[in-house]
Amino acid sequence: MPAGTILRKTYVIEDVIGEGGMGVVYKAHHHKLGSTFAIKVLDSKLARISTLRDRFLEEARIQATIQHPNIVRVLDILDEDGVFGMVMQYIEGRTLDAYIHDECGQLTFPEARAITTVLLEAIDHAHQSGVIHRDLKPSNVLLTTGHNPSAIGTSLKVLDFGIAKILDANNGRTITGAKMGTPRYMAPEQVRNARDVDARADVYAIGLTLYEMVCGRSPYEELRDFDLLQAQIDTAPPPPSKYREDIPAELEAVILKSLEKDPDDRYSNAKEFMRALDGLEVLPDTVPPKPEKQREAKPSKHRKLEKPGADAPPKAGEKKPRSPKRELSPAAEEPDENWELGDTNAALRAKESTESESRGRSWVAIVVVLAILGLGGLAYRSFGPPGQKDRKTQQPLTEEQVKGKPHNTDSNVMGLTNSVRVETLKTDVGRMSLVAAGTYWVGSLPDDPLAGSSEAPASAVELKGFFVDQTEVSVFYYAQCADQGSCPPLPDLETSVKTHPNTPVTGVGFGSAEAFCSWAGKRLPSEEEWDAAARAGRASLYPTMDEPTCAIVNFGTSSGGDCVGANPLNAEGVYGRELGKNPLHLRHMAGNVWEWTRTQGPDAQERIVKGGSWKSRKVNLRVSARRVMRANTGDDDVGFRCVKDRP
Structure with a gap:
């Protein structure tokens, strides 16, 4: 959509802020008020699919029902001339994910607690409004430009209620969005059956977010696919002290309680989690050493080759002249992905022959989740990395x-x-x-x-x-x-x-x-x-x-x-x-x-x-x-x- 396009004779497109798998987020201004907005527009090809279009509009309606200073507001819905969009507050900033991994590595304990408390307050308000987020993670939390740890209450915004769940009081009907959640932040019960989750699934995701702020990594950082989802179900997270030796024992206990596998053993709601954090003694304001950033090698500059001779393309199999060695940024080597789903049934039979029936059921649940899990709705990518942070290995x-x-x-x-x-x-x-x-x-x-x-x-x-x-x-x-x-x-x-x-x-x-x-x-x-x-x-x-x-x-x-x-x-x-x-x-x-x-x-x-x-x-x-x-x-x-x- 080019700059200058006018939507509903009101919103003038200025620029692209971010792009996702389902559409584009534009910066736009109201031509009469002069106010700036962010408009999330569903991709025109996908908008032709009625089920996807309905889910997109449902997301907008869900988020529009929630009015809280720490939740990005949906102010208007566009549905005309084949354009489907939601008009939101325009907020400059970066995601918590970027703040943790690109700048801080690990946050101080007071800042991590302050961010978590504000996040819990916002989510508690959503819960009181009858909405469960179901996809909370650092990349869905925005810290506004000029973020000040001492004024976190005004600088944090929760994004993307694209897969939120609403319980209709009249008939108990569950309205769901387009996907199940993000595996790295999914509660065990969400892995087993996403339709059965309640507010405690959000508690679990916020616990994982707090863990990541304190430790600079998630508890299951190295796991993926089957192993990751299985760990969410039955593997206790490593204690944060494994990655942060100076963590107070009381804070570690609070984090681990929020990550209990059985929802009944977790904090029952966001308010209870908040009270546990508020009840902690004064936390040490220690600043962990900032991890050294690895310099990313810039690709060598090549000039255009315009004539034959020395600049002609090499013959098949012929070596080019040797260039000075140039190494890309070193990092830990990771094995190639060799996950073979073709043997799922055999794997399940092998698992069930050596493990308990309940664990076998967990693997069946994981197969189902993996079969239907996707990237889901367009992330609010305006001011941080797209969606969940793509994890690079250099x-x-x-x-x-x-x-x-x-x-x-x-x-x-x-x-x-x-x-x-x-x-x-x-x-x-x-x-x-x-x-x-x-x-x-x-x-x-x-x-x-x-x-x-x-x-x-x-x-x-x-x-x-x-x-x-x-x-x-x-x-x-x-x-x-x-x-x-x-x-x-x-x-x-x-x-x-x-x-x-x-x-x-x-x-x-x-x-x-x-x-x-x-x-x-x-x-x-x-x-x-x-x-x-x-x-x-x-x-x-x-x-x-x-x-x-x-x-x-x-x-x-x-x-x-x-x-x-x-x-x-x-x-x-x-x-x-x-x-x-x-x-x-x-x-x-x-x-x-x-x-x-x-x-x-x-x-x-x-x-x-x-x-x-x-x-x-x-x-x-x-x-x-x-x-x-x-x-x-x-x-x-x-x-x-x-x-x-x-x-």
Whole structure:
């Protein structure tokens, strides 16, 4: 929506404040009053889906019922000419999440208590109004510009009641929003059955927030997916003193009581939690040492290559001139994500054979939650990081490890797969790898004897940094989007989630792929971005680190293909083929399924797909190989992966 657009002849759009998977937050002013507002507008494509549109408007109505100085107010609802939005207070500031992790590391005890007390007061008011938030977390708490710890009462605002629950006194009907909650802050009972939660679920989430303010980390920081949700159900949090030795015992006891697994053992409501904090002795105003920030390496500046000769693209497999080593910011290495949902039933049977029936039921609950959990409503992203803080892992990587690397022998592939470090980004819908800003060769390489006339010619393009999904989007994740009404449903999707959730979703057209990426806070790549991600800075014909074979790539199963009898006659799980990863740890960039890009084909209704599939011959596994498809069609060997702009 361009600046100057006028909504309802009243609100004049000035600028984009933030973007999310479901829409955009704009800064706008009232052309008569001159007042400034924030307007959250539902994405126009998603607004066509009635269930999602209704949920969005329900969120606005819920938040409009709550009037409290520490809760961002919804002042108006827009519903005309296909535009659906909510008009909110415009408040400058940053999220508590950013305040903790980007500046403080750990807060002083008095400040942590003060923030928690004000947060509890605001949430108690919501509870008294009959509303349970159900998605409280540091990224949904805003500290206004000029935040002063001694005046926290006027500088804290609670955001996003997108999945709040209202109990209708007339018929006990539960009105719910679009998602279940954020796993890292979900109470045990919310994991088991989100419809049964009461105010004590918010108490638990605030307890986790207090824990994070004091310790600089959540109690289950290193856990994800199944393990994280299981820990929320039955693993006692490590005492805060493990991470903050100077914490007073009384404060630690209050935090741990708020995090009891049984709601009956927790504080019964926000007021009781407040009284416990107020009853503490004067807390020491100790300032923990501020964690040293790791300097983020800036990508080297590349100039445009304008003429042949020294600046011409390297030949296939040829090394580029060696550059001085440049390392990215070091951090703890994290293992690759290898979570295989395809064996869920076997895992459940194994669990139930060795653990109690009640624990088995917990795992069933977790499977259900994971099957329907998604990113949910658009976060109020105006003044802090988007939604829940994306947790970055920065790992050492020299340019020589990814630039100018020739194809390696089989004996070297495993070593490279395990030793190359990439900068990654964890999101709620999979892990991503960074493609650094710079100049990349895309299209066919010189002297490629297999290059076709329809392939893009070799050219140097400058790209901004972006993250790319390490795997193709799975049936499991697409089902979450469809369950929320954000993605068009697919035939037999419910059955597919149960039988093979980890296979790439196929049969989706360009529009469906685009809708998913938008829902996930991402987008589809351009063909140039896809090429850059596939080559990972190398002058290579193929995305893989070795020339493709039936052992490392799922391809060649059509009649007369290279791998008939050796590879399955279908797409396989997105976490497979360890040896087929490229240097950025991207799987299945060659084979398995073709992948949609947003690059238009010869016709306006066509798009380019890349990478080849399980049916393809080897020639179509080359980075430059492309196929033109009608945007509104799907196929059983066409899927996609998403990218996300680097902030």
